[in-house]
């Protein structure tokens with residue numbers, strides 16, 4: 354079933370599919386733009402920024418439509434760079450931070466973590482990083498805004514290690530930082546890339562010189578203190594060992610770190626080249642029939658995102674499929690594994706900007722958008738040859754919980770139907786507490802905007818207005834066993850034992866402190882932040898008495 358197709362193999366080897374994870378304002382948009390600029394995909398800086406300005410405008414209904422329309426359009430940005438086909442998956446952030454943000458990481462082969470030198474590792478980055486770590490996605494780090502006053506570069510490395518538990522391995526080192534930022538030392542060669550005003554804001558060769566040859570006397574007029582500090586640190590790093598073990602990187606144990614400034618372009622090209630060398634091409638993915646090699650002849654892919662487009666110009670649904678194996682061709686017939694139905698893939702698109710372009714051919718690592726795909730659900734597999742199912746998509750702990758009520762009793766049927774559909778699509782999660790006096794379903798989402806979207810769609814597609822009652826929970830933790838096992842645990846009063854929409858037991862907590870309390874009181878139980886994510890250490894839930 355894994356016979357290799359040489360053309361597919363060639364295409365697989367040149368594919369690089371990744372996502373950027375960061376906290377708002379760290380510079381994701383700027384870095385994306387600069388990568389597109391260097392990739393020759395856009396001519397002028399500003400093209401991406403324009404979109405972002407629109408995107409961050411909130412939030413009356415018109416704006417919501419615009420916002421969702423834009424999210425659809427920016428699902429994947431594709432460009433060619435030095436023979437490589439790069440697919441950059443957009444991870445929604447800011448106001449539209451949602452489960453889509455996490456699920457996108459399921460479709461990526463690698464992640465780039467952008468950190469602001471001054472602010473260090475921030476909350477949203479940490480959350481996204483944890484998802485990468487659980488899936489063992491290799492993570493490269495770009496420490497941005499080195500041109501601005503910030504922490505000492507050595508300090509940022511220590512923070513990455515202590516907060517994220519991954520070993521940072523610097524690939525370059527700043528020569529000065531903040532207003533003194535003059536260049537970057539490539540640690541592999543100890544060549545210094547010197548920057549000047551002439552290299553600001555555009556592509557272009559930088560002047561390079563050996564670190565050993567650089568002097569504070571020459572025309573570069575480096576301050577002696579900057580040079581000596583950089584030399585000392587480079588020596589220190591060399592002693593500490595800066596060689597990159599590729600296997601450990603691919604296993605998600607170490608992260609190569611690049612410093613730079615996306616705004617001024619300084620370090621972007623060095624980063625892009627390092628990234629292309631390190632980011633792996635698509636690898637085999639697990640299915641119920643074992644590992645599926647990307648270069649095999651038969652096609653296979655899975656749905657990682659379903660987007661109902663609220664843009665009135667394209668009022669339709671798009672299922673985004675990550676191709677994992679074989680060749681996609683327009684009009685091909687595939688098997689929808691869950692329903693065992695055959696489908697002809699007529700309306701497959703590449704979506705870029707506001708434009709949709711019909712796709713004739715695509716390969717592993719590429720994303721195709723299937724318009725109005727009918728009965729797709731998140732995680733569904735489509736394939737040719739012997740039917741397979743890729744591993745189901747995990748479910749992540751929501752952060753917002755609420756009860757949604759239908760405003761008009763007469764429309765309750767439509768309300769239930771709409772909600773069922775939205776649950777199936779994965780637009781929102783649901784928990785039930787069978788013991789509560791009124792066992793109304795609790796809806797839950799990673800991002801607040803998911804509620805806006807659900808309510809908007811119930812109104813526009815099912816003609817049902819709703820009222821919302823927020824609940825004080827802040828997180829869910831899944832446990833093994835059944836609900837009765839969960840009820841026997843020692844839990845804070847303010848928590849609630851529930852079942853999710855698939856019947857798996859979970860506990861809703863109001864604070865991190867509460868989860869820590871529960872963990873302390875029940876040391877033999879694993880309170881999982883995500884359901885269905887395969888993790889390394891085995892689960893140890895038994896009767897709650899065995900400590901790990």
Ligand code: G4P
Pocket residue numbers: 375376377378379380381382383384402405497498499500501613614615616617
């Ligand atoms: P995000 O997508 O991660 O939210 O961040 P974004 O790229 O929008 O960057 C946030 C702000 O940080 C922007 O400034 C941007 O210009 C600035 N920035 C990004 N990279 C660098 C860098 O390397 N150095 C410096 N000094 N600034 C950087 P803004 O004022 O919010 O927006 P704008 O007015 O520049 O559009």
